[in-house]
Amino acid sequence: MFNQRIKVKQLLSGTATGTEVVVMGWVRTFRNNQFIALNDGSTNANIQIVASLGEFDEAILKRITTGASLKVNGTVVESLGKGQSVEVKASKIEILGDSDAEKFPLQPKKHSLEFLREKAHLRFRTNTFGSVFRIRHSLAFAVHQFYNDRGFVYLHTPIITSSDAEGAGEMFRVTTLPLEGAPKNEKGEIDYTQDFFGKGTNLTVSGQLEGELGAMAFSEIYTFGPTFRAENSNTTRHLAEFWMIEPEMAFHDIEDNMNLAEEFIKYLINYVLKNNADDIDFLDARLAEEEKQLPTEKRSGFGLKEKLEIVLSNNFERITYTEAIDILLNSPHYKKKKFQYEVKWGIDLQSEHERYLVEQHFKKPVIVTGYPAAIKAFYMRMNDGCEPGRETVAAMDILAPGIGEIVGGSQREERLDKLEARMKAMHIPLEDMSYYLDTRRFGTVPHAGFGLGFERMILFVTGMTNIRDVIPFARTPKNCEY
RNA sequence: UCCUCCUUAGCUCAGUUGGUUAGAGCACAUCACUGUUAAUGAUGGGGUCCUCCGUUCAAGUCGGAGAGGGGGAGCCA
Numbered sequence A: 001m002f003n004q005r006i007k008v009k010q011l012l013s014g015t016a017t018g019t020e021v022v023v024m025g026w027v028r029t030f031r032n033n034q035f036i037a038l039n040d041g042s043t044n045a046n047i048q049i050v051a052s053l054g055e056f057d058e059a060i061l062k063r064i065t066t067g068a069s070l071k072v073n074g075t076v077v078e079s080l081g082k083g084q085s086v087e088v089k090a091s092k093i094e095i096l097g098d099s100d101a102e103k104f105p106l107q108p109k110k111h112s113l114e115f116l117r118e119k120a121h122l123r124f125r126t127n128t129f130g131s132v133f134r135i136r137h138s139l140a141f142a143v144h145q146f147y148n149d150r151g152f153v154y155l156h157t158p159i160i161t162s163s164d165a166e167g168a169g170e171m172f173r174v175t176t177l178p179l180e181g182a183p184k185n186e187k188g189e190i191d192y193t194q195d196f197f198g199k200g201t202n203l204t205v206s207g208q209l210e211g212e213l214g215a216m217a218f219s220e221i222y223t224f225g226p227t228f229r230a231e232n233s234n235t236t237r238h239l240a241e242f243w244m245i246e247p248e249m250a251f252h253d254i255e256d257n258m259n260l261a262e263e264f265i266k267y268l269i270n271y272v273l274k275n276n277a278d279d280i281d282f283l284d285a286r287l288a289e290e291e292k293q294l295p296t297e298k299r300s301g302f303g304l305k306e307k308l309e310i311v312l313s314n315n316f317e318r319i320t321y322t323e324a325i326d327i328l329l330n331s332p333h334y335k336k337k338k339f340q341y342e343v344k345w346g347i348d349l350q351s352e353h354e355r356y357l358v359e360q361h362f363k364k365p366v367i368v369t370g371y372p373a374a375i376k377a378f379y380m381r382m383n384d385g386c387e388p389g390r391e392t393v394a395a396m397d398i399l400a401p402g403i404g405e406i407v408g409g410s411q412r413e414e415r416l417d418k419l420e421a422r423m424k425a426m427h428i429p430l431e432d433m434s435y436y437l438d439t440r441r442f443g444t445v446p447h448a449g450f451g452l453g454f455e456r457m458i459l460f461v462t463g464m465t466n467i468r469d470v471i472p473f474a475r476t477p478k479n480c481e482y
Numbered sequence B: 001u002c003c004u005c006c007u008u009a010g011c012u013c014a015g016u017u018g019g020u021u022a023g024a025g026c027a028c029a030u031c032a033c034u035g036u037u038a039a040u041g042a043u044g045g046g047g048u049c050c051u052c053c054g055u056u057c058a059a060g061u062c063g064g065a066g067a068g069g070g071g072g073a074g075c076c077a
Helices: A008-012 A058-062 A113-118 A127-149 A208-218 A254-275 A275-294 A304-312 A321-329 A351-362 A416-425 A431-441 A454-462
Strands: A020-031 A037-038 A047-050 A069-078 A086-097 A201-202 A220-227 A241-250 A319-320 A366-372 A392-400 A404-411 A447-453
Touching: A008 A020, A008 A047, A008 A201, A020 A047, A020 A058, A020 A086, A037 A058, A037 A069, A113 A127, A113 A304, A127 A220, A127 A254, A127 A351, A127 A454, A208 A241, A208 A431, A208 A447, A220 A416, A241 A254, A241 A454, A254 A275, A254 A351, A254 A366, A254 A392, A254 A404, A254 A447, A275 A304, A275 A366, A319 A392, A321 A351, A351 A366, A351 A392, A351 A404, A404 A454, A447 A454
Parallel strands: A047 A086, A319 A366
Antiparallel strands: A020 A037, A020 A069, A037 A047, A069 A086, A220 A241, A241 A447, A366 A392, A392 A404, A404 A447
């Protein structure tokens, strides 16, 4: 058995001096031909290995370079140096894997995130990405814990789908037909009846519709999986492949939906503050350092930890779309004509409008409800008693400082006649969606749900600003490395 | 897809009104030192100045096109 080692995190959290240990990890730096900073990914902290002068072959010491992997036998001792309380005095050092220091791209110095993005396979070995991806793991775990504790069933919705009615953007086609010389039908179109599934199929853009089918039996379900959008979006907030959490709840109205979403977000933040305190502290310090480089007017004014604690201790502001428009119209910003896009009832809120509401006006997360029906999806429930010409739906978006839309959800239209009318008006073929309409035909109930962009949540919690830095291997237009 | 900025050593960057042999720190090599904390000191090697085309006696520097990247916008999570 090889793995009889102690992890660095455990070793640093109070191993008695005098204990004989085996540690394994990768060299971060080798100082003074004596002191090895060894890291195994369990924490950003390194264990200092002391290779006392004269006790090791010159040939071995030569091979202890940044990036090399080591197995070290030694004794835990109180450190004589100042930077750490304990260290391991090595009795035996074995090189598991050499690392040519001239070619290894990571140096004991600050690298740009852009550079590390190109070295995505090695960036896990840096402090920043170590923290980010340990937090990503924790958040994923917390998602399951949150819903499991509340009796939700984790439903695996399909990744390959023949449904394209969601309309949430361009889809990636899934096919085994040859690109050249694909079979054609009489109309000269590609004949998908000869394709693998006998019809056209795509990668899913959302598990929501299937999620609704599950909620109509289990009462409460959630999905948590990858989704795919072939939109040519080149921003710090979009990926072609991203992960989404979509709970769907029977017997819930829009208010229940908001309550759950707010509770969920706070739960995730709280979980990470408790379980990843070191990583949050590191990212907090890193962000503070970055802020110092910025001109005063561009600084956010408070730290990462502070921001998360403010979110935890305040209720999310809840306003209607109509109120949001009024706030914008009465804002000094509007009166000074600083908005690039027109503000009037009926528009979709632009990024600049959302940012103003969240970052200038309320300075905390905001839930906007009751959007105009004309700009929202077919499955959202029509609000009753609307002014003619101002029909709204029971939609809700949660807007977060620095991120924008982090959650999008709605109460679903459970009334068959209204749903069918809406689908017809939006030219959605009812026959293709018969399975979906069955939930309204047989024991329909009020229900609601939302989607939380997992990577956007990670951005918020880590204070990172580019979504490509919070997913291990980012897929974006013109970029699919690894 | 649109707007905008950027691309100089392995990395982070400097490079004057266009002018001879393009610099610094880190990294790397050699030596010295040895309880260091991104160790330190000395010496040394290291360049398709993103690519192509053009202007000019002369282009890292000016112009055009292209590629890659950053930021913003649209779309959205």
